[in-house]
């Protein structure tokens with residue numbers, strides 16, 4: 001039997017997390033003795049991009065093309081994935097956590113009765129049934145759940161497994177669908193976040209808080225981000241007062257990020273901010289108050305004035 005992995009992307013570019021999704025499925029496959037890892041990609045993508053998914057463990061890529069996928073409609077995507085699952089008798093679907101994949105999981109569960117577990121943070125344990133760990137209370141705790149349904153959907157948090165890259169190439173099967181599928185909701189306008197690196201996808205994020213004093217000082221955040229190839233983020237009050245755009249607001253009520261490195265500058269470390277960053281691999285806090293709560297959550301901390309520390313840090317990184 002195969003494991004199906006849904007790969008998210010947009011406008012011909014796959015999300016970086018797609019590599020993690022396949023790496024997770026491949027490692028789960030070793031545990032479950034399912035050696036066929038089928039990646040499903042919906043929309044138009046270059047064959048070379050798709051075949052490279054073999055490097056992360058895909059044994060085959062199914063690419064369904066059609067104008068109908070251009071609008072990223074949840075219903076169209078979930079129906080297509082469910083169709084592939086039914087046609088191929090697939091019992092396990094793996095996706096990386098996002099609002100899109102959570103919605104797809106819910107719809108597939110509604111139609112097929114599948115057991116869906118979201119925020120998964122471990123590979124399956126099949127020593128006694130089928131169990132996974134999932135993160136709860138915005139990452140403050142974890143719980144183990146038994147997944148008993150015949151059809152299972154695992155929606156996995158980023159940074160759950162190490163990326164695997166073998167350099168292998170996977171065969172790509174292209175399927176065309178007609179555009180006469182009924183689309184119930186039509187998107188009539190789009191506003192795109194600016195910036196070269198998408199916050200949700202970034203490997204490194206440099207975020208600024210109220211400690212930066214004003215929007216005119218954001219140059220030191222942007223310089224450090226540029227030197228590191230990072231995306232920029234901010235705390236909620238910073239976007240609330242308009243120092244930074246709302247799409248940069250990180251936290252419980254904003255974007256949840258899971259980069260390899262999150263650098264918080266002049267951010268106190270309120271629980272609502274930490275809820276959006278606590279699945280990052282390494283957290284660094286830069287704050288002039290040694291009692292700032294962020295230091296309790298951080299792996300590394302610098303007690304100092306951001307206006308002195310950041311230019312020096314940026315220069316050092318540039319020289320490396």
Ligand SMILES: Cc1cc2nc3c(=O)[nH]c(=O)nc-3n(C[C@H](O)[C@H](O)[C@H](O)COP(=O)(O)OP(=O)(O)OC[C@H]3O[C@@H](n4cnc5c(N)ncnc54)[C@H](O)[C@@H]3O)c2cc1C
Pocket residue numbers: 208209210211212234235236237238249250251252253254265266267268269270271272273276286287288289292304305306307
């Ligand atoms: C329902 C609800 C939801 C919320 N959701 C979110 C959310 O999603 N995201 C979020 O961020 N917040 C959220 N908040 C707000 C949150 O509680 C905090 O108020 C907010 O995170 C604080 O932002 P801050 O750390 O930038 O500012 P402050 O709390 O004012 O902290 C500024 C920090 O900068 C430091 N500092 C000052 N000067 C310097 C300097 N020169 N150099 C270095 N450090 C300096 C200070 O020591 C301080 O620690 C939410 C609140 C509520 C009630």
